[in-house]
Amino acid sequence: MENQIYPCLWFDGQAQEAAQFYCSVFKNSKIITDNQMVVTFELNGKKFMGLNGGPEFKFNEAVSFVVDCETQEDIDHYWSKLTSDGGSEGRCGWLTDKFGVSWQIVPTILPKLLSDPNKAENVMEVYSRMKKFDIKALENA
Known part of the structure; x- marks a missing residue:
């Protein structure tokens, strides 16, 4: 199996909110896994990861x-x-x-x-x- 490449988006405590928002915008989208630190989701079949990393990066x-x-x-x-x-x-x-x-x-x-x-x-x-x-x-x- 080939290695998957997908983006990780760094949020300041908003990863779950962002994933839900993006899934509401794009058809054929869903949240795959969710915990307090990381949420993985698909937008039109493409995998993304949202990380609650804190305020350090914008x-x-x-x-x-x-x-x-x-x-x-x-x-x-x-x-x-x-x-x-x-x-x-x-x-x-x-x-x-x-x-x-x-x-x-x-x-x-x-x-x-x-x-x-x-x-x-x-x-x-x-x-x-x-x-x-x-x-x-x-x-x-």
Whole structure:
């Protein structure tokens, strides 16, 4: 069996709350194990670990999780849920949730639009002004 690789997220006493929150945001998600120190959970079949490590370390944008979205409805869903209750909007599809974890909510069509030599420059100009991505605006760029 091949070794699994999965992220461990360091929280200041909020690992269980965060795991429950993330499982409510992403379909096909569940908490696997839970004790006072560590909670393991799956989001869309991907394993994560939450550790109640204390206040020593904080999240920053150096690490983010990318969520590929086929539809505007998916973008709107993840954006709304992950910025709720104290999360904040960033630019170009980036956001920070209420726990300080950074996410990129990205339309799957973006690489195709950026690889079109007739559209790429206009698409970059349009998306550089966006917070949450708008697929129609990108397609019309």
